[in-house]
Amino acid sequence: MNWKIHVYGTRGSFPHPGNEYMDFGGNTSCFYLDCGHHLILDAGSGLSSVKEIYRDSAPVHILLSHVHMDHVIGLFQCRAFFEKKREIHIYSKQRNGESIEEQLRKIVTPPYWPVGFDDFKANLFFHTIEDSFEIGHIHVSVAPSFHPDTSCVFRIEDADNCTGYALDYEAAMDQEGRIASFLQNCDLIIFDGNYIPGDEVYGWGHSTWRDAICIRKKSDSKKILISHYGYHYTDQMLKEQELMAKAEDKHCIFAREGMIIES
Ligand SMILES: [Zn+2]
């Protein structure tokens, strides 16, 4: 079975709805990976729109690259968390000596939100991950990103498929090309295009579509999906960038909410 990626959140930093953002979308990072499990990459504001997890009551697995707000804000309002017998697994790294459960309990709690994890009805399991772990037949490897506050780059694979996930990653800081080596031979890489070329802010932990093309070629990966757009980039601006990127590499795809891509 070929995996499919369903795009639910394409923005970085915070949600940005509006008429000028309808084409590419205004929700923050969230992707559903159709791989034989309900696997979700990041819990941005797009999480509340994910439909596939309601087809049945199978466990939901949420991989969090890190706990910056734009990647966890969807945890505040996800209907599955209120389903009594639902199993929900949340995976991420330790930060400042704290497990992922300790990190999230600080945010999803009154007075920041009226409900906390103890109010949810689902069976929640928190997994503080190391360098690799399994979800059924799927193997996930984890590499540290180049991003403030420790983000993760994921390599998710089974016998036939391999998807890379490198949002919130600054290519300019990766002098040795560690992530291109880590993501060798992926079918598809979801990649950080927070800045359009020329707008980069060094040290803020983000990249451009031009960096993406470089990583795709260096890693010998088939396709690269650009996402995590700066919130202020309008559809018009992104369409212009998309044309330029396509001219440089036809395997470079700009993510739009609602898109489904076979990997
Ligand atoms: Zn982000």
Ligand SMILES: [Zn+2]
């Ligand atoms: Zn971040």
